[in-house]
Amino acid sequence: MSLRQMEYFVTVVQEASFTRAADALHVTQPALSHQIKALEKAVGGALLERLPRGVRLTPMGRAFLPHAELAVRSAAQARRAARAAAGAEGGELHVAALHSIAVGALPDVFARWRAAHPKVLLRLHEYATSEALEEAVRRGTADLAVGPEPVEPPGTVVPIGAEEIVLVVPFDDRLAGRTTVTLPELADRSWVRCAMEPVVHGARFLDWACGQAGFTPRTAVWTEQASTAVRMAAAGVGVCAAAAHIVRGAVGEDCVVLTPDPVWRRPLAVYARVPPTGAAEAFVALLRAVWPSVSGLPQRPGPT
Numbered sequence: 022m023s024l025r026q027m028e029y030f031v032t033v034v035q036e037a038s039f040t041r042a043a044d045a046l047h048v049t050q051p052a053l054s055h056q057i058k059a060l061e062k063a064v065g066g067a068l069l070e071r072l073p074r075g076v077r078l079t080p081m082g083r084a085f086l087p088h089a090e091l092a093v094r095s096a097a098q099a100r101r102a103a104r105a106a107a108g109a110e111g112g113e114l115h116v117a118a119l120h121s122i123a124v125g126a127l128p129d130v131f132a133r134w135r136a137a138h139p140k141v142l143l144r145l146h147e148y149a150t151s152e153a154l155e156e157a158v159r160r161g162t163a164d165l166a167v168g169p170e171p172v173e174p175p176g177t178v179v180p181i182g183a184e185e186i187v188l189v190v191p192f193d194d195r196l197a198g199r200t201t202v203t204l205p206e207l208a209d210r211s212w213v214r215c216a217m218e219p220v221v222h223g224a225r226f227l228d229w230a231c232g233q234a235g236f237t238p239r240t241a242v243w244t245e246q247a248s249t250a251v252r253m254a255a256a257g258v259g260v261c262a263a264a265a266h267i268v269r270g271a272v273g274e275d276c277v278v279l280t281p282d283p284v285w286r287r288p289l290a291v292y293a294r295v296p297p298t299g300a301a302e303a304f305v306a307l308l309r310a311v312w313p314s315v316s317g318l319p320q321r322p323g324p325t
Contacts, residue, residue: 024096026060027089029053030068034086037075087160094161113142114300117154117163120147120217121247122184122289125267127167130311134304141300149217149245158294164301165293167308169219176294179305182312186285187278189254189261189268194277201282204234211241211259215250218262219287227262230285251276 033042033053043050061068068082078086118127123145131143146162148154151169158166158175170178188207190196196206214227221229231238241259244250247267254261255276262285268278289312291297297305 022060022063024092026056026063028093029056030060031086031089031093033057033069033076034078034082039071039076091161097161112300113144114165114304115144115146115163116165116167116304117146117148117157118167119151119154119169120149121264121267122167123147124248125264125269126184126312130308133311134307137307138300138303151219158292161294165291165297165304167291168289170288170290171292174292176292177296178290178292179297179309180288180290181305181308183286183288185265185280186262186287187265187268187280189251189263190277190279191255191257192277193257196279197277199279202279203282204231205236207231207260208234208236210239212238213242213244213250213253213259213261214238214240215244215247215261215263217245217247 029042029046029048032046033039036042036045039050039053039057043053046053057069064081064085066081067079068085070077070079070082116127127145131145134141134143144163146157148157148168151171154166154168155171155173155175157163167181170180188202196202208231212227214225218225218227220226224232227238242250242253244253247263250261251263251268253259254263262281265278268276291305291308293301
Protein backbone atom coordinates (compact mmCIF):
# COMPACT_ATOMS: atom_id res chain seq x y z
CA MET A 22 0.00 0.00 0.00
CA SER A 23 1.44 3.38 -1.00
CA LEU A 24 0.53 7.01 -0.46
CA ARG A 25 0.08 7.40 -4.22
CA GLN A 26 -2.48 4.60 -4.25
CA MET A 27 -4.41 6.27 -1.43
CA GLU A 28 -4.27 9.59 -3.30
CA TYR A 29 -5.66 7.87 -6.39
CA PHE A 30 -8.42 6.25 -4.35
CA VAL A 31 -9.43 9.55 -2.71
CA THR A 32 -9.51 11.29 -6.09
CA VAL A 33 -11.73 8.60 -7.63
CA VAL A 34 -14.17 9.02 -4.73
CA GLN A 35 -14.13 12.81 -5.05
CA GLU A 36 -14.69 12.71 -8.80
CA ALA A 37 -17.12 9.75 -8.64
CA SER A 38 -15.56 8.57 -11.88
CA PHE A 39 -12.38 6.79 -13.01
CA THR A 40 -12.31 8.87 -16.18
CA ARG A 41 -12.53 12.24 -14.41
CA ALA A 42 -10.09 11.08 -11.74
CA ALA A 43 -7.55 10.03 -14.36
CA ASP A 44 -7.84 13.45 -16.00
CA ALA A 45 -7.40 15.22 -12.64
CA LEU A 46 -4.37 13.10 -11.79
CA HIS A 47 -2.87 13.34 -15.29
CA VAL A 48 -2.56 9.56 -15.65
CA THR A 49 -4.13 7.08 -18.02
CA GLN A 50 -7.30 5.31 -16.94
CA PRO A 51 -5.70 1.81 -17.22
CA ALA A 52 -2.83 2.96 -14.97
CA LEU A 53 -5.31 4.36 -12.44
CA SER A 54 -7.38 1.17 -12.45
CA HIS A 55 -4.21 -0.91 -11.95
CA GLN A 56 -3.23 1.12 -8.88
CA ILE A 57 -6.71 0.88 -7.36
CA LYS A 58 -6.74 -2.90 -7.86
CA ALA A 59 -3.32 -3.13 -6.23
CA LEU A 60 -4.62 -1.10 -3.28
CA GLU A 61 -7.67 -3.34 -2.94
CA LYS A 62 -5.42 -6.40 -2.99
CA ALA A 63 -3.28 -4.85 -0.23
CA VAL A 64 -6.26 -4.12 2.06
CA GLY A 65 -7.91 -7.45 1.32
CA GLY A 66 -11.14 -6.53 -0.42
CA ALA A 67 -13.02 -4.29 -2.83
CA LEU A 68 -13.11 -0.61 -1.91
CA LEU A 69 -15.12 0.61 -4.90
CA GLU A 70 -18.10 -0.79 -6.75
CA ARG A 71 -17.83 -0.07 -10.48
CA LEU A 72 -21.16 1.14 -11.91
CA PRO A 73 -22.18 1.82 -15.54
CA ARG A 74 -22.00 5.54 -14.76
CA GLY A 75 -19.55 6.14 -11.96
CA VAL A 76 -18.45 4.37 -8.81
CA ARG A 77 -19.78 3.72 -5.32
CA LEU A 78 -17.98 2.99 -2.09
CA THR A 79 -18.30 -0.51 -0.66
CA PRO A 80 -18.66 -0.92 3.15
CA MET A 81 -14.91 -1.57 3.27
CA GLY A 82 -14.32 1.54 1.17
CA ARG A 83 -16.41 3.71 3.51
CA ALA A 84 -14.33 2.51 6.46
CA PHE A 85 -11.07 3.07 4.59
CA LEU A 86 -11.85 6.53 3.15
CA PRO A 87 -11.39 8.82 6.21
CA HIS A 88 -8.01 7.23 6.99
CA ALA A 89 -6.87 7.58 3.39
CA GLU A 90 -7.99 11.23 3.33
CA LEU A 91 -6.06 11.92 6.53
CA ALA A 92 -2.93 10.25 5.15
CA VAL A 93 -3.09 12.27 1.92
CA ARG A 94 -3.68 15.56 3.74
CA SER A 95 -0.97 14.83 6.29
CA ALA A 96 1.50 14.17 3.49
CA ALA A 97 0.59 17.52 1.90
CA GLN A 98 1.05 19.24 5.25
CA ALA A 99 4.43 17.55 5.70
CA ARG A 100 5.58 18.81 2.29
CA ARG A 101 4.45 22.36 3.10
CA ALA A 102 6.14 22.25 6.51
CA ALA A 103 9.39 21.00 5.01
CA ARG A 104 9.44 23.75 2.36
CA ALA A 105 8.60 26.37 5.00
CA ALA A 106 11.25 25.21 7.46
CA ALA A 107 13.91 27.25 5.70
CA GLY A 108 11.83 30.41 6.10
CA ALA A 109 8.47 31.99 5.36
CA GLU A 110 9.23 32.95 1.76
CA GLY A 111 7.80 30.13 -0.31
CA GLY A 112 5.06 27.56 -0.67
CA GLU A 113 1.58 28.01 0.73
CA LEU A 114 -0.21 28.17 4.07
CA HIS A 115 -3.68 26.75 4.73
CA VAL A 116 -5.60 28.68 7.40
CA ALA A 117 -8.98 27.58 8.80
CA ALA A 118 -11.27 29.98 10.66
CA LEU A 119 -14.83 30.54 11.76
CA HIS A 120 -16.75 32.53 9.15
CA SER A 121 -17.27 35.43 11.57
CA ILE A 122 -13.52 35.72 12.22
CA ALA A 123 -12.67 35.24 8.54
CA VAL A 124 -14.91 38.08 7.37
CA GLY A 125 -14.49 40.35 10.39
CA ALA A 126 -10.87 40.08 11.50
CA LEU A 127 -8.70 38.23 9.00
CA PRO A 128 -8.80 40.62 5.99
CA ASP A 129 -6.46 43.06 7.76
CA VAL A 130 -4.25 40.21 8.98
CA PHE A 131 -4.03 38.72 5.50
CA ALA A 132 -3.22 42.12 4.01
CA ARG A 133 -0.35 42.61 6.47
CA TRP A 134 0.88 39.09 5.73
CA ARG A 135 0.82 39.59 1.98
CA ALA A 136 2.77 42.84 2.32
CA ALA A 137 5.47 41.08 4.34
CA HIS A 138 5.44 37.65 2.62
CA PRO A 139 4.18 38.10 -0.97
CA LYS A 140 5.57 34.73 -2.10
CA VAL A 141 3.47 32.68 0.31
CA LEU A 142 0.07 31.64 -1.08
CA LEU A 143 -2.68 31.73 1.56
CA ARG A 144 -5.64 29.36 1.35
CA LEU A 145 -8.57 30.15 3.64
CA HIS A 146 -11.02 27.46 4.81
CA GLU A 147 -14.17 28.83 6.50
CA TYR A 148 -16.41 26.95 8.94
CA ALA A 149 -19.72 27.70 10.62
CA THR A 150 -19.06 26.16 14.04
CA SER A 151 -16.16 25.64 16.43
CA GLU A 152 -16.78 21.90 16.28
CA ALA A 153 -16.38 21.83 12.50
CA LEU A 154 -13.24 23.97 12.79
CA GLU A 155 -11.62 21.60 15.30
CA GLU A 156 -12.54 18.58 13.18
CA ALA A 157 -10.95 20.22 10.11
CA VAL A 158 -7.65 20.53 11.98
CA ARG A 159 -7.79 16.93 13.16
CA ARG A 160 -8.42 15.77 9.59
CA GLY A 161 -5.46 17.76 8.30
CA THR A 162 -7.46 20.15 6.12
CA ALA A 163 -5.48 23.18 7.32
CA ASP A 164 -2.10 23.97 8.81
CA LEU A 165 -3.56 26.39 11.37
CA ALA A 166 -6.99 27.20 12.80
CA VAL A 167 -8.15 30.53 14.24
CA GLY A 168 -11.11 30.47 16.58
CA PRO A 169 -12.28 30.03 20.18
CA GLU A 170 -9.93 27.99 22.34
CA PRO A 171 -10.72 24.32 21.49
CA VAL A 172 -12.49 22.14 24.03
CA GLU A 173 -10.27 19.17 23.13
CA PRO A 174 -6.98 20.59 21.84
CA PRO A 175 -5.78 18.69 18.73
CA GLY A 176 -2.15 19.61 19.45
CA THR A 177 -0.46 22.99 19.90
CA VAL A 178 -2.68 25.85 21.14
CA VAL A 179 -1.43 29.46 21.26
CA PRO A 180 -3.69 32.16 22.82
CA ILE A 181 -3.82 35.25 20.60
CA GLY A 182 -6.34 37.53 22.31
CA ALA A 183 -10.08 37.82 22.70
CA GLU A 184 -13.10 38.98 20.78
CA GLU A 185 -15.67 41.27 22.34
CA ILE A 186 -19.35 40.47 21.80
CA VAL A 187 -21.49 43.59 21.29
CA LEU A 188 -25.16 44.36 20.67
CA VAL A 189 -26.36 46.03 17.46
CA VAL A 190 -29.40 48.32 17.11
CA PRO A 191 -30.39 50.89 14.43
CA PHE A 192 -29.86 54.64 14.76
CA ASP A 193 -33.52 55.31 15.60
CA ASP A 194 -33.62 52.75 18.43
CA ARG A 195 -34.65 53.96 21.88
CA LEU A 196 -31.21 52.91 23.15
CA ALA A 197 -29.31 54.76 20.42
CA GLY A 198 -27.99 57.39 22.79
CA ARG A 199 -26.47 54.81 25.11
CA THR A 200 -23.09 53.08 25.08
CA THR A 201 -23.92 50.21 27.46
CA VAL A 202 -27.00 48.18 28.29
CA THR A 203 -27.92 45.37 30.67
CA LEU A 204 -29.74 42.30 29.42
CA PRO A 205 -32.84 42.76 31.62
CA GLU A 206 -33.45 46.04 29.75
CA LEU A 207 -33.87 43.98 26.56
CA ALA A 208 -36.39 41.48 27.94
CA ASP A 209 -39.21 42.90 25.78
CA ARG A 210 -37.19 43.09 22.57
CA SER A 211 -37.09 40.82 19.54
CA TRP A 212 -33.75 39.33 18.44
CA VAL A 213 -32.03 38.48 15.18
CA ARG A 214 -30.30 35.15 15.74
CA CYS A 215 -27.62 33.33 13.77
CA ALA A 216 -27.28 29.59 13.18
CA MET A 217 -23.56 29.94 14.02
CA GLU A 218 -24.34 31.15 17.56
CA PRO A 219 -22.02 29.29 19.98
CA VAL A 220 -23.25 26.79 22.54
CA VAL A 221 -22.65 27.47 26.25
CA HIS A 222 -23.44 24.94 28.98
CA GLY A 223 -25.54 22.90 26.55
CA ALA A 224 -27.63 25.84 25.28
CA ARG A 225 -27.26 28.45 22.56
CA PHE A 226 -25.38 31.41 24.01
CA LEU A 227 -28.21 33.96 23.85
CA ASP A 228 -30.69 31.52 25.38
CA TRP A 229 -28.23 30.85 28.19
CA ALA A 230 -27.32 34.52 28.78
CA CYS A 231 -30.91 35.75 28.73
CA GLY A 232 -31.93 32.86 30.96
CA GLN A 233 -29.33 34.06 33.47
CA ALA A 234 -30.99 37.48 33.27
CA GLY A 235 -34.45 36.01 33.96
CA PHE A 236 -36.12 35.90 30.55
CA THR A 237 -36.33 33.93 27.29
CA PRO A 238 -35.30 35.85 24.16
CA ARG A 239 -38.03 36.35 21.55
CA THR A 240 -36.58 35.50 18.13
CA ALA A 241 -37.72 37.54 15.12
CA VAL A 242 -35.39 36.09 12.44
CA TRP A 243 -32.91 33.23 12.14
CA THR A 244 -30.04 33.75 9.69
CA GLU A 245 -27.27 31.49 8.39
CA GLN A 246 -24.45 34.04 8.56
CA ALA A 247 -23.46 36.41 11.36
CA SER A 248 -22.85 39.24 8.87
CA THR A 249 -26.47 38.91 7.66
CA ALA A 250 -27.75 39.04 11.25
CA VAL A 251 -25.81 42.26 11.84
CA ARG A 252 -27.27 43.94 8.77
CA MET A 253 -30.78 42.83 9.77
CA ALA A 254 -30.29 44.39 13.20
CA ALA A 255 -28.96 47.62 11.66
CA ALA A 256 -32.13 47.78 9.55
CA GLY A 257 -34.32 47.53 12.66
CA VAL A 258 -35.48 43.90 12.48
CA GLY A 259 -34.32 43.20 16.03
CA VAL A 260 -31.38 43.31 18.41
CA CYS A 261 -28.35 41.27 17.42
CA ALA A 262 -25.40 39.98 19.44
CA ALA A 263 -22.21 39.66 17.38
CA ALA A 264 -18.45 39.90 17.60
CA ALA A 265 -17.29 43.53 17.43
CA HIS A 266 -14.97 42.84 14.51
CA ILE A 267 -17.72 41.42 12.32
CA VAL A 268 -19.94 44.45 13.05
CA ARG A 269 -17.23 46.69 11.64
CA GLY A 270 -16.75 44.38 8.67
CA ALA A 271 -20.47 43.95 7.92
CA VAL A 272 -21.96 47.43 8.31
CA GLY A 273 -19.13 49.79 9.23
CA GLU A 274 -20.60 52.80 11.01
CA ASP A 275 -24.21 52.29 9.83
CA CYS A 276 -25.54 51.15 13.19
CA VAL A 277 -25.35 51.75 16.94
CA VAL A 278 -23.09 49.41 18.89
CA LEU A 279 -23.84 48.81 22.56
CA THR A 280 -21.58 47.09 25.07
CA PRO A 281 -23.36 44.58 27.34
CA ASP A 282 -22.99 45.11 31.08
CA PRO A 283 -21.25 42.94 32.20
CA VAL A 284 -18.89 42.81 29.22
CA TRP A 285 -18.94 39.68 27.02
CA ARG A 286 -15.58 38.43 25.79
CA ARG A 287 -14.33 35.03 24.68
CA PRO A 288 -10.66 34.02 24.36
CA LEU A 289 -9.35 33.23 20.88
CA ALA A 290 -6.47 30.98 19.92
CA VAL A 291 -4.57 29.70 16.92
CA TYR A 292 -4.05 25.94 17.04
CA ALA A 293 -2.57 23.13 14.99
CA ARG A 294 -1.87 19.41 15.10
CA VAL A 295 1.88 20.02 15.29
CA PRO A 296 4.00 22.96 16.57
CA PRO A 297 4.03 25.70 13.87
CA THR A 298 7.31 26.17 11.99
CA GLY A 299 8.45 28.44 9.17
CA ALA A 300 5.54 30.24 7.51
CA ALA A 301 3.06 28.89 10.07
CA GLU A 302 5.18 30.16 12.95
CA ALA A 303 5.47 33.59 11.33
CA PHE A 304 1.70 33.74 10.82
CA VAL A 305 1.10 32.92 14.49
CA ALA A 306 3.50 35.70 15.49
CA LEU A 307 1.56 38.16 13.30
CA LEU A 308 -1.77 37.13 14.85
CA ARG A 309 -0.40 37.62 18.36
CA ALA A 310 0.93 41.05 17.41
CA VAL A 311 -2.37 42.18 15.85
CA TRP A 312 -4.74 40.89 18.53
CA PRO A 313 -4.60 42.33 22.08
CA SER A 314 -3.36 40.03 24.81
CA VAL A 315 -5.96 38.13 26.81
CA SER A 316 -4.07 38.79 30.02
CA GLY A 317 -5.86 41.19 32.31
CA LEU A 318 -9.26 40.79 30.65
CA PRO A 319 -12.22 40.73 33.05
CA GLN A 320 -13.40 37.18 33.64
CA ARG A 321 -17.07 37.75 32.79
CA PRO A 322 -19.60 35.24 31.43
CA GLY A 323 -19.43 35.04 27.66
CA PRO A 324 -19.69 32.59 24.77
CA THR A 325 -17.09 29.84 24.76
